[in-house]
Amino acid sequence: MKAIEIIGKGEEMHGRAYIPSGREEAGTIIKKLKENGFAHFVMLSCVDWIDKNEFELVYHMWSYEHKEHAMISVRLPRDNPSMFSMHELFPQIETYEREIHEMYGIDFEGNSRLTPFLLEGWHDTPPMRKDFDSKKFAEDVFDSIPEIKEEEDEGI
Amino acid sequence: MKEYELFIGPQHPGVTGNMMYHLWVDGDTVTKAECNVGYLHRGFEKLMESRNWMQNVPLVCRICVPEPDVNEMAYAMAVEQLMDWEIPERAKYIRVVILELARIAAYLMSIGSYAGSLGIYTLPQWALGDRDYFLDIFEQLTGARVYHIYIWPGGVRWDMPEKLPGLIEKTLSYTEKRLKLYDDVLFKNRIFFDRAVGIGKIPRGKAIEWGVTGPNLRACGYGYDIRKLEPYAVYDDMDFEVIKYPELGDFDVLSDGCDAYTRMIVRRLEIEQSISIVRQALEKMPEGEHIIKHPNWLKWKVPPGYAFKRVESSKGEYGYFVVSDGSSKPVRIHVRGPSYTHGVNVAETILKGANMADVSQILFSLDVCPPDIER
Numbered sequence: 001m002k003a004i005e006i007i008g009k010g011e012e013m014h015g016r017a018y019i020p021s022g023r024e025e026a027g028t029i030i031k032k033l034k035e036n037g038f039a040h041f042v043m044l045s046c047v048d049w050i051d052k053n054e055f056e057l058v059y060h061m062w063s064y065e066h067k068e069h070a071m072i073s074v075r076l077p078r079d080n081p082s083m084f085s086m087h088e089l090f091p092q093i094e095t096y097e098r099e100i101h102e103m104y105g106i107d108f109e110g111n112s113r114l115t116p117f118l119l120e121g122w123h124d125t126p127p128m129r130k131d132f133d134s135k136k137f138a139e140d141v142f143d144s145i146p147e148i149k150e151e152e153d154e155g156i
Numbered sequence: 157m158k159e160y161e162l163f164i165g166p167q168h169p170g171v172t173g174n175m176m177y178h179l180w181v182d183g184d185t186v187t188k189a190e191c192n193v194g195y196l197h198r199g200f201e202k203l204m205e206s207r208n209w210m211q212n213v214p215l216v217c218r219i220c221v222p223e224p225d226v227n228e229m230a231y232a233m234a235v236e237q238l239m240d241w242e243i244p245e246r247a248k249y250i251r252v253v254i255l256e257l258a259r260i261a262a263y264l265m266s267i268g269s270y271a272g273s274l275g276i277y278t279l280p281q282w283a284l285g286d287r288d289y290f291l292d293i294f295e296q297l298t299g300a301r302v303y304h305i306y307i308w309p310g311g312v313r314w315d316m317p318e319k320l321p322g323l324i325e326k327t328l329s330y331t332e333k334r335l336k337l338y339d340d341v342l343f344k345n346r347i348f349f350d351r352a353v354g355i356g357k358i359p360r361g362k363a364i365e366w367g368v369t370g371p372n373l374r375a376c377g378y379g380y381d382i383r384k385l386e387p388y389a390v391y392d393d394m395d396f397e398v399i400k401y402p403e404l405g406d407f408d409v410l411s412d413g414c415d416a417y418t419r420m421i422v423r424r425l426e427i428e429q430s431i432s433i434v435r436q437a438l439e440k441m442p443e444g445e446h447i448i449k450h451p452n453w454l455k456w457k458v459p460p461g462y463a464f465k466r467v468e469s470s471k472g473e474y475g476y477f478v479v480s481d482g483s484s485k486p487v488r489i490h491v492r493g494p495s496y497t498h499g500v501n502v503a504e505t506i507l508k509g510a511n512m513a514d515v516s517q518i519l520f521s522l523d524v525c526p527p528d529i530e531r
Contacts, residue, residue, distance in 0.1 A: 013462055014237055039364045042466075045477050045490040058477070060464065060492075064364070064380055069464060091505075092367040092497045118194045118530055128202055 002063065003070035006036050016069040026074045027084055030059055033072075034089055037065035041089075044096035046104050050130040053078045055104060059086070076106065085110035103128035159187060164515065166195045171499065171519050172222055172269060173526040181512060189507035191500045197530040204489045209235060209309070210453045212486070216476075217303045219491060219527050223262035225255055226469040227491070228307035230476040233388060233465040235309035238458045238480055241448060247311035248389040249441040254297070254306060255389070255467070256430040256437070257324070260331065261290040262470035263427050266523050270420055271342045273516040274351050279341050286334055289327045296320055311447030321438050328431045335427060343407060343424050352417035353410045356506055356518035360414050366505075367497035370472025371426060372522060374400040375418040382468035393440065394433050399425045416514075416521035423470075423523075457484055471495060471523045493528020500529065 003017035004010040007029055010019035021029050042060035049056055059072040076083060085108040087094035097108040098117045105126035108114060116122065125132045165176030174195040180188040200219055204212045216231045217224035229251060236243060268283030291301040297320060298304040298313065306313050342348050358368055363376040373380055379398040383391040399405075399422055401413035407421045450456075460482040466475035472494025479488040503522060510518055 014464075016464060018462065040369075041365075041367055042473070042475060043477070043490070043492040043496070045488070047479050047488045049487075058462075060475075060477070064378075064385070067385055071462065071464070090365060090367065092501045095496065095500045118197045120194060127199070130205075134199070134202060134206070 002066040019072045037063040046100045048130045082107040171524040175526040184512045186507050186510045189504045193529050200531045208484045209456045214305045222265045223258045225258040226467050226474045230465050230467050232307050232309045234463040234476045234478040237463045243311050244445040245442050246444040247446050249437045250312045251389045252437040256434045259470045260430045261287050263423050270520040273520045315446040354415050355514050356416045358414045371422045375422045376414045377401045419521045491531050495524045495528035498522045499524035
């Protein structure tokens, strides 16, 4: 596959190139792929591998030229995770980084717009982390509303 | 002139759904725009991680109201890839029919809403009325008008009723006649030429780098369509040309592309393209099974791995990134909605310098759908 040839490592996964990368070299890999035809940045995903105590960032890129999809995977420790911002390569990465910062608590060095995106006034654990218990949160927040007891209708 | 701030939305900023744009305006000119979403956020992606693979099927379609089937399709394809299922030929043709009908229904909504933003209030009534005939087809086929829950991993939920192709053909012929009226009211109307030409331009050289996809990209002159680039279902068996600037058929090329005018003309032409694809799919549809024989619905264990599947929606590239660890629930499902780029970075950039009166039509011409962003 073209992406694997360009970078010199990676494996084919269901017809798509999967390239594991270190935190520092990810920027160089993405830049190199962009220069070699992978001009469309599809999206930036984050996966919480809580058993391994890791976050996985997956940068999806597509080449209209080679008709090929490349996934660049970067693993970060779950404690104080931080990554370099790539928004200078593709402007829309800024939004993905904002969302991941909000939902997983990953810091992106160089992104000056890590402001709240979907949530408002949130001070709890970042909600997309696996250790955030949505059910308990909902019970804590919404069960505290006193139940309204309807008075018996005595008729006219 | 003193600069002032304006909050447009969340009820109706020029998109189908609830989101808000925070604008800084100098006189009539927008100097800065910031997208503010979150009004529709219901945590679909988080919820999907706590439900099993089959329970997620009725959930995914709710991510996009005007065109829910693309979600079902991308999710089903991703699960099928991980499970290594080959689905019956007939199901593939039925999927093409429903995807294209949904596409027409979504375009009718988009065109109607766009015309409303120009003050042409006849077309929204007509287009939404005509869209209902497509919803009638969905109701007969799936039992539901909006959320169909029809494309399942492994095939489609029910086979197509015998009399349905007749109803589809009747609706398509009717739509073709109606499109001529739409042309008179909007696409060949002087108001549309005066208002839309050269408005909301996406710089051609930046379109791909900014992540623009779908009709918005094709209006910039790039003939990229996922149905051709990575054909899914039976799109490789369908005969159609990708519509792009400057090949606008009967319509005049009034600008150098990339503007609201060209984007809407591309959508208008793609309705006819979809009509032709539906007819081809109905004609070529083979007999046979519509779904594979599944293991117990609620006890699937999906082999570990990563799958990414994408489809061409009426708004652009829709993708599902699905991660499994081999258990009965997904580890992560990440949805790539086309509006994520169109509604945030692209809109924020191209709204700068726009006239206040054009904000709505620029947003409608990008066809932004907030749930794509919030999921």
